[in-house]
Amino acid sequence: xxxxxxxxxxxxxxxxxxxxxxxxxxxxxxxxxxxxxxxxxxxxxxxxxxxxxxxxxxxxxxxxxxxxxxxxxxxxxxxxxxxxxxxxxxxxxxxxxxxxxxxxxxxxxxxxxxxxxxxxxxxxxxxxxxxxxxxxxxxxxxxxxxxxxxxxxxxxxxxxxxxxxxxxxxxxxxxxxxxxxxxxxxxxxxxxxxxxxxxxxxxxxxxxxxxxxxxxxxxxxxxxxxxxxxxxxxxxxxxxxxxxxxxxxxxxxxxxxxxxxxxxxxxxxxxxxxxxxxxxxxxxxxxxxxxxxxxxxxxxxxxxxxxxxxxxxxxxxxxxxxxxxxxxxxxxxxxxxxxxxxxxxxxxxxxxxxxxxxxxxxxxxxxxxxxxxxxxxxxxxxxxxxxxxxxxxxxxxxxxxxxxxxxxx
Ligand SMILES: *Cc1c(COP(=O)(O)O)cnc(C)c1O
Numbered sequence: 001x002x003x004x005x006x007x008x009x010x011x012x013x014x015x016x017x018x019x020x021x022x023x024x025x026x027x028x029x030x031x032x033x034x035x036x037x038x039x040x041x042x043x044x045x046x047x048x049x050x051x052x053x054x055x056x057x058x059x060x061x062x063x064x065x066x067x068x069x070x071x072x073x074x075x076x077x078x079x080x081x082x083x084x085x086x087x088x089x090x091x092x093x094x095x096x097x098x099x100x101x102x103x104x105x106x107x108x109x110x111x112x113x114x115x116x117x118x119x120x121x122x123x124x125x126x127x128x129x130x131x132x133x134x135x136x137x138x139x140x141x142x143x144x145x146x147x148x149x150x151x152x153x154x155x156x157x158x159x160x161x162x163x164x165x166x167x168x169x170x171x172x173x174x175x176x177x178x179x180x181x182x183x184x185x186x187x188x189x190x191x192x193x194x195x196x197x198x199x200x201x202x203x204x205x206x207x208x209x210x211x212x213x214x215x216x217x218x219x220x221x222x223x224x225x226x227x228x229x230x231x232x233x234x235x236x237x238x239x240x241x242x243x244x245x246x247x248x249x250x251x252x253x254x255x256x257x258x259x260x261x262x263x264x265x266x267x268x269x270x271x272x273x274x275x276x277x278x279x280x281x282x283x284x285x286x287x288x289x290x291x292x293x294x295x296x297x298x299x300x301x302x303x304x305x306x307x308x309x310x311x312x313x314x315x316x317x318x319x320x321x322x323x324x325x326x327x328x329x330x331x332x333x334x335x336x337x338x339x340x341x342x343x344x345x346x347x348x349x350x351x352x353x354x355x356x357x358x359x360x361x362x363x364x365x366x367x368x369x370x371x372x373x374x375x376x377x378x379x380x381x382x383x384x385x386x387x388x389x390x391x392x393x394x395x396x397x398x399x400x401x402x403x404x405x406x407x408x409x
Contacts, residue, residue: 004022004034005020005022019353019354019357019362019364020357021033021039021357021362022034023039026041026049026052026053026054027052027053027054028052028053028054028055028376028378028379029041029044029052029053029375029376029378029379029380029383030053030383031053031362037360038360039357039360039361039362040360040361040362040375040379040383040386040387041053041362041375041376042356042361042362042363042373042374042375042387043362043363043364043372043373043374043375044257044374044375044376045252045257046194046226046252046374047225047226047227047229047231047252047253047337047374048252048253048255048257049253049257049376050229050230050231050252050253050257050305050376050377051253051256051257051296051299051300051305051376051377051378052257052376052377052378052379053257053376055256055257055299055378057295057298057299058256058257058258058292058295058296058299059258061256061291061292061294061295062256062258062259062288062291062292064291065080065287065288065291065292066288068287069287069288070286070287070288071283071286071287071288072286072287073282073286074280074281074284074285078286078287078290079287080287080288080290080291080294081099081285081287081290083290083294084099084290084291084293084294084297085097085099085263085285085290087294087297087298088250088263088265088293088297089265091235091297092235092236092248092250092265093244094248094265094266094267095266095267095268095271096265096266096267096268096271096272097263097264097265098113098263098264098265098271098274098279098284099261099262099263099281099284099285099289099290099293100262100263100264100281100284101260101261101262101281101283101284101289102140102251102260102262103139103140103223103225103226103249103251103252103262104139104140104141104142104145105140105142105262105281105284106225106249106250106251106262106263106264107139107140107142107145107188107223107225107249107264108140108142108144108145109249109264109279110186110188110221110223110247110249110264110266111131111144111188112278112279113247113264113266113270113271113273113274113279114129114131114185114186114219114221114247114270115129115131115164115185116273116274116278117185117219117269117270117273118183118185118186120273121269121273122185122217124182124183124185128183129164129183129184129185130164130165130166130181130183130184130185131148131164131165131166131184131185131186131187131188132165132166132167132168132176132179132180132184132186132187132188132218133148133165133166133167133168133187133188133189134167134168134169134170134189134190134193135150135167135168135169135170136150136151136170136193136195136196136197136199137149137150137167137170137188137189137190137193137196138151138190138193138194138195138196139188139190139223139225139249140225141154143158143161144161144162146158146161147159147161147162147163147165148161148165148167150167151367166179166184170189170193170196170199170201171199171201171202171205173205173208173209173212176209176212177212177216180212180216180218184216184218185218185219186218186219186220186221186246186247187209187213187218187219187220187221188221188223189206189209189220189221189222189223190222190223190224190226190227191206191222191224191227191232191236191237191238191240191241192226192227192232192237192334192337194226194227194337194366194372194374195366195367196366196367197332197339197341197366197367197369197370197372198332198333198334198337198338198339198370198372199332199339200332200333200334203240203241204241205241206222206238206240206241206243207241207242207243209243210241210243210245213246219246219247219270220243220245220246220247221245221246221247221248221249222236222237222238222243222245222247222248222249223249224236224237224238224248224249224250225249225250225251225252225262226252226337226374227334227337228248228250228252228253228254229250229252229253229254229296229297229300229306230253230300230305230306230308230309230335230377231253231309231335231336231337231374231377232309232313232334232335232336232337233306233307233309233310233311233313233334233335233336234306234310234335235300235306236248237334237335240334246266246267246270247264247265247266247267247270248264248265248266249262249263249264249265250262250263250265251263253296254293254296255289255292255293255296256292256293256295256296256299258292259288259289259292260283260289261289261290261292261293261296303378305377305378306335306377308377308378309335309336309377310335312336312377312379312381312384313333313334313335313336313337313338315381315384315385316333316336316338316373316375316384316388317331317333317338319384319385319388320333320338320340320373320388320391323388323391323392323395325392325395325396325399326343326346326399327342327343327346327347327352327395327398327399328340328341328342328343328395329341329342329343329369333373336373336374336375336377336379337372337373337374338372338373338374339366339370339371339372339373340352340370340371340373340391341369341370342369342370342371344368344369346399346402347398347399347402348365348368348369349365349366349368349369349370349371350365350368351398351401352365352371352394352395352398353365353371355393355394355395355397355398356371356390356391356394358394359390359393359394360390361387361390361391361394373387375387
């Protein structure tokens with residue numbers, strides 16, 4: 001098979017620093033490497049593989065549609081997109097959907113749409129509108145989106161940026177209120193911040209933001225690319241606060257772990273500002289993506305995966321909290337999205353990730369201090385319990401290594 005790691009190092013741009021494992025196969029929550037070793041996938045590609053690897057119904061929908069009709073472009077109608085969008089609107093309570101491919105593209109779509117809405121519906125001069133975003137946000141990697149990132153590496157060297165964004169602290173509704181002025185068109189927010197380290201806002205935060213937005217005539221746009229489709233124990237994370245946003249961004253799990261499928265959804269009066277020619281995507285809304293996306297929505301419901309995430313998520317977070325380790329500062333989580341916050345004075349999160357890899361668990365550190373756990377929603381309860389024992393061992397090993405070599409992590 002050759003040395004895949006060396007080959008990748010030789011030819012790939014260095015924008016990733018992968019863990020030293022070469023995956024060749026996946027089934028459900030488990031993946032296998034080139035040497036035949038098995039790992040529990042506790043990252044599931046940041047929710048893209050929420051349904052597990054090679055879900056039989058999704059693979060069947062994919063192969064059925066692939067041999068029938070895969071890509072046509074939106075300049076023609078196809079028979080797979082309408083039922084997909086109808087189902088998506090029905091499930092989310094939105095009026096219209098605009099299908100794209102990646103999460104970042106759907107976020108870009110949301111930005112364009114709310115800006116045009118501000119111009120058309122609110123009379124804000126073109127080029128003058130503002131969008132409020134949160135400190136610690138993650139909405140993708142396009143130049144517009146990294147332009148309002150608060151993570152300096154995501155921006156450094158990539159300017160100039162267009163502007164038009166105001167950053168406020170996450171979890172502070174008063175700060176949102178204070179940041180709104182006559183040029184503000186929207187508040188773009190993740191219901192739970194993933195990349196920032198699984199940051200769960202105080203209860204009622206999103207509901208307060210929704211009330212403020214409504215009172216001030218500002219659109220609330222929820223980026224549920226990672227938190228949506230059952231991940232946090234509800235179909236949408238917004239539902240924990242009883243909020244229906246004005247605009248909604250979905251992605252990742254929508255593609256069933258097989259193809260990139262994303263969408264921006266909104267109310268009629270918001271999406272209605274877009275006219276033919278305003279926006280588009282060659283692959284967006286293709287029959288293959290639509291067939292898989294529709295099947296993914298059906299599987300989510302038929303297998304009651306949101307309820308499963310709520311139940312198993314409680315078990316995961318309680319299990320992590322029950323581990324007594326001097327390394328752990330805090331455990332945060334909602335549903336099957338959990339973060340183990342490692343005290344940077346004790347160790348780096350990457351050392352815990354490495355120790356987990358050696359024990360057959362795939363996870364990933366974020367922001368250097370948090371180990372992120374987001375297993376497929378189909379994960380077995382026994383496998384989850386097994387993983388908690390491995391986490392305990394990994395933390396013990398890292399703590400022991402540290403006590404042998406003081407001052408180093
Ligand atoms: C992953 C993610 C994105 C970007 O999605 P891509 O498919 O990687 O472009 C946007 N928003 C959130 C909240 C995400 O987690």
